[in-house]
Amino acid sequence: MEQYSEKVMDHFTNPRNVGTIENPDGIGRVGNPICGDVMELQIKVKDNVIVDAKFRTFGCGAAIATSSMATELVIGKSIDEATKITNKVVAEALDGLPPIKMHCSNLAEEALEAAIKDYREKQKS
């Protein structure tokens, strides 16, 4: 097993914002085609700002840590700012990931994208 950074281990052992939100404004659920893992991200939005985010992830240490970090990065950001959070941003915030684990951070980016898309669609209707 490759070595994880201290930050990854911290977010893996004490993941922030685990769970679900009552009446979420947006839900993103995505799968990782590479190894078959799944992440679900729920967001609460007020005045175009993400005020809460919660996740559930079925995946490796890196997947759980990036999920946790993504929720931290996203809370307090406007929807537009949140769309700029890519998997690289999340990975960097964790002091990097082993190369073979980079694909795990895609889960976080895609789940966020999906949650925002879901939110925007709900706004329209």
Place this chain on the structure above:
Amino acid sequence: MKNIYLDHAATCPTDPEVVNAMLPYFTENYGNPSSIYSISRTTRNAIEDAREILAKAIGASSGEIVFTSGGSESDNFAIKGVAHALREKGRHIITSQIEHHAVLYTCKFLEKNGYDVSYLPVDSAGIVKMDELEKAIRRDTILITIMHANNEIGSIQPVREIAEIAKKHKIAFHTDAVQTFGHIPVNVNELNVDLLSISGHKFHGPKGVGALYIRKGTKITPLIHGGDQERRRRASTENVPGIVGLGQAVEIAPGIMSDEMKRQAQLRDTFIGKILNTIPDSRLNGHATQRLPNNINISFKGIEGESILLNLDMFGIAASTGSACSSSSLEPSHVLLAIGLDHELAHGSVRFSLGKHTTLEELDRVAEILPGIIKKLRAMSPLYNQ
């Protein structure tokens, strides 16, 4: 915190007696066994003593043992060596879907080089389907290679019955006994095999040394060319300390084997019972009884194996997993897929493999810690609703 090591199927600590036996062969007894002067006689004799010990332990004669660099080389040597030697006779090989990669990838390599390979399926307990074996045999079949017991799920294969069929059709038969030698009885005549692979570090010998048993009369081409060592079947200056260590480990193993088999099987079954009782949606992988005494493999629904291992590691517990996330190919274990597990259950598998130093207290502690870990990860999983 005391570490709890439950990954003996991966490797075992080298016995101190083994290390002591090896030490003089690094320093005082350094002579090249192939040389003519007298200091080389000591090393030459040491190799032959080890060969004798191993031969006796498996019911072979000394001339039928070739020392190698380990289990993978032994498997490669057996399969490529027979395939090459018999290439004019036929180009078909039969193996199983649950072999170690040292066998599987060697077969894949041969497939790319003009050979045909049949991969026999196994039943849900991981035992090779015997009726499929008969059906797979062709006129050009030159080799059957099926492991003695599986490294991931511990299922012990009906090697004797396979050998009978192989003999009937005059096909060479190789078995990978890396997981069994030193743990359960291995006798080449009882098993009736032509070739058998052994690895030193799986039974408290040193790493980097193994052996291949080659029944007298078996046609085989060397893998490594260059010198006359090992009766011209394997060139390279012998790993004298390693071979001496292997011999020493072979001397120790049989003396404790029957007691250890009973003790470990009991520990195994107690632990399995506890886990299956206390953790919902968990299942045992592999056969309930036709199983290595030291192998436990359990799948936990809805969670991923690497996460389980990282959590166990925080308590100093070492185990392994068949999860896609912890393999370099990002593919789940081929063994777990072959016994019919879906990707999710293969993901959530953990193997605990016991050794002679494993105690009931250690396993009790793991059984105490594990439910909490599983619960915590399941609470985090979108695929598990408690």
